[in-house]
Amino acid sequence: MTDRLHPGATIGILGGGQLGRMLSVAASRLGFRTHVFEPGANPPAADVAHAVTTAPYEDEAALRAFAAAVDVITYEFENIPTSALDLLEALKPIHPNRRALAVSQDRLEEKGFLTGLGLSVAPFRPVATREDLEAAIHGIGTPAILKTTRLGYDGKGQARIMEPDDAAEAFAAMGGQPAVLEGFVRFTHEVSVIAARGRDGSVAVYEPGENVHLSGILHTTTVPARLTASQRTDAVLLAGRILNALDYVGVMGVELFVTPEALLVNEIAPRVHNSGHWTQNGCAVDQFEQHIRAVAGWPLGDGSRFADVEMENLIGHDVARVPALALERNTAIHLYGKAEARPGRKMGHVNRILRPVAGA
Amino acid sequence: MTDRLHPGATIGILGGGQLGRMLSVAASRLGFRTHVFEPGANPPAADVAHAVTTAPYEDEAALRAFAAAVDVITYEFENIPTSALDLLEALKPIHPNRRALAVSQDRLEEKGFLTGLGLSVAPFRPVATREDLEAAIHGIGTPAILKTTRLGYDGKGQARIMEPDDAAEAFAAMGGQPAVLEGFVRFTHEVSVIAARGRDGSVAVYEPGENVHLSGILHTTTVPARLTASQRTDAVLLAGRILNALDYVGVMGVELFVTPEALLVNEIAPRVHNSGHWTQNGCAVDQFEQHIRAVAGWPLGDGSRFADVEMENLIGHDVARVPALALERNTAIHLYGKAEARPGRKMGHVNRILRPVAGA
Structure with missing residues (x-):
């Protein structure tokens, strides 16, 4: 509790969606203010935040002013541009840390990290090319699911491969992004x-x-x-x-x-x-x-x-x-x-x- | 539910203390915004309100702008100046209504209302003068408690009368305000x-x-x-x-x-x-x-x-x-x-x- 924040302190939140909104409410119960940074207009979190910055993540001046106005920074989504993080983390503490973000922003890094801890994940293969995909389907079998390694959210950037013939359409759906093929798990x-x-x-x-x-x-x-x-x-x-x-x-x-x-x-x-x-x-x-x-x-x-x-x-x-x-x-x-x-x-x-x- | 407010509507709150703060949080759960009107700077409710007006209750322009910005008006405290209510209630619905405020702003009106409903209250007598107080003590006995009829809150504007000799000091404590003497109730x-x-x-x-x-x-x-x-x-x-x-x-x-x-x-x-x-x-x-x-x-x-x-x-x-x-x-x-x-x-x-x- 040595450097714990005291009531009246301001918590900066990157992202102004519903998670930021409910974080703001929770912060208020502990006597904290929140300052939300969000590129979009009228974000849900703005209704219950003490302050809101409306600016893109590329606006360095806005990022600096935001960092100056808050005591600590957190976020409600994981796809924060790296350049914004670089700038902010030099100015104020950011929790969770950079490593957690890096691991969760990239499905391949995530799977490597998890298996490195000895944890089980679905069978997977990295897919950069059509040839990779053919080899991966051969190795893992179908049905399987092809996902972009980055920016996946609520089922976006994903394509099911029920049989090998689906490969071409699924690969096209990735739009040239690096991807990973995951085997279907027979989970209950x-x-x-x-x-x-x-x-x-x-x-x-x-x-x-x-x-x-x-x-x-x-x-x-x-x-x-x-x-x-x-x-x-x-x-x-x-x-x-x-x-x-x-x-x-x-x-x-x-x-x-x-x-x-x-x-x-x-x-x-x-x-x-x-x-x-x-x-x-x-x-x-x-x-x-x-x-x-x-x-x-x-x-x-x-x-x-x-x-x-x-x-x-x-x-x-x-x-x-x-x-x-x-x-x-x-x-x-x-x-x-x-x-x-x-x-x-x-x-x-x-x-x-x-x-x-x-x-x- | 005919004219119920829809999410996105704005609820105006007179008073920016902790009750207004917690009303704002509750409003956010139902998808509403709040706009707080409060004369004091940095009120607790401002941290979680969509908008805040900082102005005295005598500022008619500020009251009009506030009424124009909200869909309905409520309040977190009962001692709102009558002139502000007169102005606001001509512009937007105010809940609870004027009668509820009038009854609760004045202890004598309140006791008259409650006894008129057949409900029990502590014995009481109105006290405008020193002579009223002597007569009231004579009628009710001691111990008793003298309270201003208006603006009482958290024990302010109250004086205990343990024996008749306390009357002069208690009367002075009212500062010339109309008061009411209440008999002590032997409540458990x-x-x-x-x-x-x-x-x-x-x-x-x-x-x-x-x-x-x-x-x-x-x-x-x-x-x-x-x-x-x-x-x-x-x-x-x-x-x-x-x-x-x-x-x-x-x-x-x-x-x-x-x-x-x-x-x-x-x-x-x-x-x-x-x-x-x-x-x-x-x-x-x-x-x-x-x-x-x-x-x-x-x-x-x-x-x-x-x-x-x-x-x-x-x-x-x-x-x-x-x-x-x-x-x-x-x-x-x-x-x-x-x-x-x-x-x-x-x-x-x-x-x-x-x-x-x-x-x-």
Whole structure:
């Protein structure tokens, strides 16, 4: 707690989406102000931030002024241009660190890092050329999925290869970007572990949640997840190992495929994560506050779960259901203040408190 | 739900203190923006508001611009100058309404209103002169408490009269303001009922909380309160009667003295209330969101309690305890971002989740 931030300090947040919005709210509970840096106009986080800078990541003067106005910097998304990071990290501390960003910005680096820790991932091969892809399909088999190594998000930059003949179309879909072919894993379900590590090196891990996706976008996360006691322990331990190996500070989302034999790491996100939104209504300290605590040098908070919760995303025109959802019992609504409900756009979510946890 | 506000709408809040801050956060969860009007610089609510007007309540141009920028107006404190209300209510809807403000701004009006509903209050007499006070002491007896009829808050404008000889000093303490002498009630404890009424006339009432004061300032509120089942029902019903009689829209705090014979209404506050802060960590929909729902014309939300909770105020240098409180299990911290910890100043509060409610 030596150099912990005191109430009144300002936390800089790169990115002004819904994650930045909920980080701002959590920061306010601890007496902090936030300053959001976002290229787009009217970002969701601006409604609840003390200050907003609207400028592109290439605007060095704006970046310098932002750094001067804040005490520490964090981010709500991982695809921050390297030049902006270079400039900012010379001026103010940035958490999570550069290594965490580098690993999660590139699927190949990520898989190399994870397998280097002895963790299991789906079979994979790097793909730079059509020939690489043919060889990779030969090695891994089909079905498989081809993904750009960088900038993937919510199912973008991905193409399924159900049989070898799909290779040409999938390769074209990468648009010349370096890619990686991943073998399909016969997993029974996917779970997420939301883990946090403080500046003092302490680690706190929320109970794993079980994810269901629709059209490549997270639909629901439910806690508790279907896991055996030993799977649950394994999931928590492997998340801790990842955080420690990266000397990580903040909250990370770790997506895992569950098979009868193993837990395979699908991907890691160096930020608060959609699959951790249930913590807002299931824990005394939610993932957003946990991240702010870590970044501010506070001790991590109690992330134990006091209720079974189902989080459901409201995508696009799902927001039209809000009047009905507003009448539901034990249901907490979280809207992001976005004006236009485009298909696939995350407009909000609800947390349903299913039942309290006995003896919590 | 005909003219309910839609996400993206702006709620104007008169007053920028901690209640306005927490109203802003709740508004953001429903996709609303807030615009805070506050004469003082750097108000706590400004950190999480979309817009802030810093101007005195006498600045008509600022009031007009504020009204033009918002869709509906509410407030976080009841002592708003009448001239400002006159101007604003001609321009935009204000909830709760003028009658609720008039009743709660004046102790005599309040007591007349409550007794007119057939509710019990402490014995009282109006006091304009020294002679009134002598007669009131003669009629009510001592100990008693002399209070200005207007602008009372957190024990200010009050003087205890333990014996008739204290009268002169107590009268002087009123500074020539109209006052009311209240007889001491032999109550065993005080409870608060946080009640809400929607624009459609529906009423929702949170479970009563039990209050403990220190030096005239709320120290803790604990749910459940010590009440029999019939007292609990009575408390809820009388709160509903008050809201209906005022055609009230929004959240109200009703403080009750509990005696073996009766529940006496101590005072009503036409706003979210310190004794309702426990709802932030005990209910899916807290008092702040409930107020925003009512003001925005939404249906009231589910205020059923899923946990036993103790709220403790952090007053003045209590904030120095935050590093220790941050380590407590099942404890949610809520700080208001105030820079200076003056004695008696409300700096924040914590909600301790004591245990989940079985079958909630």
